[in-house]
Amino acid sequence: MGIVEVKDERVEKLSEMSKSQKTVFAHIEFVDIAGLVKGASKGEGLGNKFLSHIRECDAIVQVLRYFKDSDVVHVEGSIDPMRDVEIINTELIMADLEQVERLIPNLEKRGKLAANKDDAKLAGLLTQIKNVLLE
């Protein structure tokens, strides 16, 4: 995990203009997680359990390998960033699918009671998402 400053020139200008004693940049926290491999959702490699570490984040940065260096091994044995994107995105879809499928039955059950109308609605919404993920 690393916390960095967002070096925004505008902040520096504002600070100058207002003669601030202290210039505070916005901060952003990056969390690095272990690399996903093909089949992680089925337990390959380290599995996909560590995806829970990034569930709370606001955005996802995917680092794609473009450089060629035979000293640094690539799990798939060749350099192909677009293939890697496909693999990672598939794994992310599988992880979401797992979560949605776990949530739906309970929500449906609870939604059957009149008092829990929202749960029924949510179950419907998650089912829609599930169908999109399955495509």
Next chain:
Amino acid sequence: MSKEELKTLKPYNLLTMKPFVYAINIGQEDISLAHKIADEFMLKLQSPVAIVSAKIESEMMEMSNAEKDEFIRELVNMDKVTHIPTLDDLITLAFSKV
């Protein structure tokens, strides 16, 4: 999906609903092509793309800003390159997405 629906889904933290940013990790030899590579992947991925070189960044980690400048200047032909991609680009890009 409506704003209302998105709000109900927020606590479930679905990964595929988050904004995505791609960082292309290039080698030293590709620095002069950084722009071309960024454009190529922006088109292919239909997403924001930042170019970084983890190797160069790791070599520059202990350097002062002046040393970094010199190091980069020695690395690439500045006549051909108008902008050197750095981690700051990624940071700014990522921040713009949150």
